Amino acid sequence: xxxxxxxxxxxxxxxxxxxxxxxxxxxxxxxxxxxxxxxxxxxxxxxxxxxxxxxxxxxxxxxxxxxxxxxxxxxxxxxxxxxxxxxxxxxxxxxxxxxxxxxxxxxxxxxxxxxxxxxxxxxxxxxxxx
Numbered sequence: 411x412x413x414x415x416x417x418x419x420x421x422x423x424x425x426x427x428x429x430x431x432x433x434x435x436x437x438x439x440x441x442x443x444x445x446x447x448x449x450x451x452x453x454x455x456x457x458x459x460x461x462x463x464x465x466x467x468x469x470x471x472x473x474x475x476x477x478x479x480x481x482x483x484x485x486x487x488x489x490x491x492x493x494x495x496x497x498x499x500x501x502x503x504x505x506x507x508x509x510x511x512x513x514x515x516x517x518x519x520x521x522x523x524x525x526x527x528x529x530x531x532x533x534x535x536x537x538x539x540x
Contacts (some may be wrong), residue, residue, distance in 0.1 A: 412441045412442055412443075412521060412522060413437065413438065413441055413442070413443045413444065413521060413522050413523075413524050413538060414443075414444045414445070414446065414487065414512065414515060414516050414519070414521040414522070414523050414524065415438075415443060415444070415445045415446075415449065415484070415523075415524045416449070416509065416512055416523055416524060416525040416527065416530070417448075417449045417452045417453060417508065418525065418526060418527070419524040419525055419526070419539075420445050420449050420478075421453070421462075421464070423438070423482065424464075424478045424482075425464065425465075431539065434524060434538055434539055437524075437538055438524065442485060443482075443483075443484050443485070443524070444484060444485040444486070444487040444519075444521065445479055445484045445485070445486060445487065446486075446487045446488075446489065446511075446512060446515055447486060447487065447488050447489055448489055448508055448511055448512055448515070449475075450471075450472060450475045451508075452508045453471060453475065454471055454472070457471055487515060487519065489511065489515070492518050493511065493514050493515045493518045493519075494511070494514065495514075496513075496514035496517050496518060497510060497511070497514055500513065500514060500533070501532075501533070503529055503532045503533065504527075504529045504530065504532070504533070509525075509527060509529070509530060512530075513530060513533050513535055516535040516536075517533075517534065517535055521535075521536075522535065522536035522537060522538050523535055523536070523537050523538070524537075524538045524539060525537055525538075525539055526539045
């Protein structure tokens, strides 16, 4: 496993992949890619607040998310104590708790993050998006 999708990248991949730059798509297609359960959590919260609409074709968002992970052959990365422990040393450059925990997971598992978020580039993780 070498790449971890952030929520935005996951949403683009399942619904609007042309927004992902070609070199990034090539990297996604040529390596093992993970998506965190954090992504589902963030999507469910945004959907509940009316800030996200995903056509799930009648399935629940959670069911649809799992179907997409399987269809795209993504590894689902659960959140564990070792991931969360990195928060204590993480600088406060980024205030979004979802992104902060995603950064921690990338550090813990030695993954690059596929993200268009420039603030994540300030952390000691490899980022992929050009």
